[in-house]
Amino acid sequence: MKLKSDMVNLIVRVEHHLCPQYCGVVDRRRIIAFLLLTISELIIIPYHIMLFLLVKEPYGLSLCCLHTFVFCLLQFLIWKRKIAFVKGISSLYLLMFAKLALDSVFCINFGLANDNLSVISNLFVVFILAITALSQALYKTCTIITVGMIPMLLIYLFSIPLMSVLFSLKTIFLGFMMLVYVAVYNMSIVTKGLRQPKRMARVENKALNMLADLKDNQPEAAESLMKRLTPDVREKIITHASEHLFNEELNRVAWDQVCDGLTFSEKEICKLILQGRTLKEICAELNKSESNITSQRCHIRKKLNMDRRDDLRRTLEVRFYDAQKQQVKKSEAENS
Numbered sequence: 001m002k003l004k005s006d007m008v009n010l011i012v013r014v015e016h017h018l019c020p021q022y023c024g025v026v027d028r029r030r031i032i033a034f035l036l037l038t039i040s041e042l043i044i045i046p047y048h049i050m051l052f053l054l055v056k057e058p059y060g061l062s063l064c065c066l067h068t069f070v071f072c073l074l075q076f077l078i079w080k081r082k083i084a085f086v087k088g089i090s091s092l093y094l095l096m097f098a099k100l101a102l103d104s105v106f107c108i109n110f111g112l113a114n115d116n117l118s119v120i121s122n123l124f125v126v127f128i129l130a131i132t133a134l135s136q137a138l139y140k141t142c143t144i145i146t147v148g149m150i151p152m153l154l155i156y157l158f159s160i161p162l163m164s165v166l167f168s169l170k171t172i173f174l175g176f177m178m179l180v181y182v183a184v185y186n187m188s189i190v191t192k193g194l195r196q197p198k199r200m201a202r203v204e205n206k207a208l209n210m211l212a213d214l215k216d217n218q219p220e221a222a223e224s225l226m227k228r229l230t231p232d233v234r235e236k237i238i239t240h241a242s243e244h245l246f247n248e249e250l251n252r253v254a255w256d257q258v259c260d261g262l263t264f265s266e267k268e269i270c271k272l273i274l275q276g277r278t279l280k281e282i283c284a285e286l287n288k289s290e291s292n293i294t295s296q297r298c299h300i301r302k303k304l305n306m307d308r309r310d311d312l313r314r315t316l317e318v319r320f321y322d323a324q325k326q327q328v329k330k331s332e333a334e335n336s
Contacts, residue, residue: 010035011028011031011032011035014035015031017081018031018034018085019031019085026136030085030086030089030136030138030219034085035090037092037096039281045068045071048065049065052064060106061098063244064103065211067095067099070095071095071134074091074095085216089136090133091139093132093133093141093145094141094145097129098145099125100126100129101126101149103118103122104119104123104152106150106157107119107157116156116160116164120168122152122172123152123172123175124157124175126145127149127179129145130145130146130149130179131178131179131182134179134183134186135182135186138184142179146179152304153172186283196315201232250324250328250331251324253323253327253329254320254323254324255267255323257323257326258270258316258323258326261303265286266296266300266303268286269286269293269296269297269300269301272285273297273313274313274316274317279293279294297312299313300312304319
């Protein structure tokens with residue numbers, strides 16, 4: 001649990017540093033991806049350098065050193081905020097793509113015999129890069145990576161036997177389908193018309209609360225709020241508000257009928273009893289002593305013509321329910 005909290009705190013601190021003015025959902029995704037990418041590269045770069053030194057591969061070592069230099073330069077520019085964060089993370093993605101593409105060419109032309117595993121692994125990572133960029137709304141970066149991947153694929157496919165090409169096409173096809181999947185779910189039109197009653201209820205309640213908090217002299221604010229909502233939600237809010245006001249009026253009339261003859265203080269006690277509050281909670285809520293509340297409860301029972309064995313809360317519930325039914329029937333009769 002502590003590790004989870006520390007991770008969230010780290011993300012928030014980096015977020016405030018790199019995006020000091022504004023950070024939305026997509027920006028937070030970019031921050032998380034940037035941190036994970038940085039950590040991954042800090043592990044992979046030394047590992048690759050060690051491998052190239054071990055096999056004495058000059059091309060791979062030179063490429064890795066160049067990649068390390070540019071990576072460190074970009075990290076410096078991003079952390080010092082010399083460039084915008086969006087440009088910085090896009091540049092990192094493009095840097096990784098360029099490194100993987102060149103590494104694949106080196107593997108095909110200068111690497112070990114039949115070194116297809118390294119190339120297909122690089123292609124797999126490139127697909128992940130393109131999908132990640134697309135999911136973070138970095139459309140230009142995704143397009144560059146996807147277009148640049150085509151010659152990389154062609155070089156790979158022409159360098160292996162025909163049967164291997166045919167078997168590889170399935171994986172490549174699925175990679176492009178994943179790109180299409182992310183592109184589709186990123187489209188705003190896809191999220192319209194969702195059947196989410198709980199989510200809609202939360203949206204409506206929030207909008208109603210915001211409208212209710214507006215002052216009488218703020219009609220422009222109410223109009224602006226309503227304009228931000230979709231026509232369906234506006235219609236639902238108006239319908240629900242009308243139903244809420246209607247039910248509220250019915251409840252008020254029914255409650256007045258139940259508490260007929262009671263004082264204002266006694267009505268307040270009845271409301272709290274109906275909510276299931278204890279004697280101590282009622283005393284704390286109304287700032288009265290226990291003896292005072294007990295005395296008023298006796299007066300309430302007497303005014304409601306209750307027997308000694310009757311439960312006050314249960315009696316109030318039954319009478320309030322009966323009064324509500326009477327008001328509903330009366331309203332239906334008036335409307336018909």
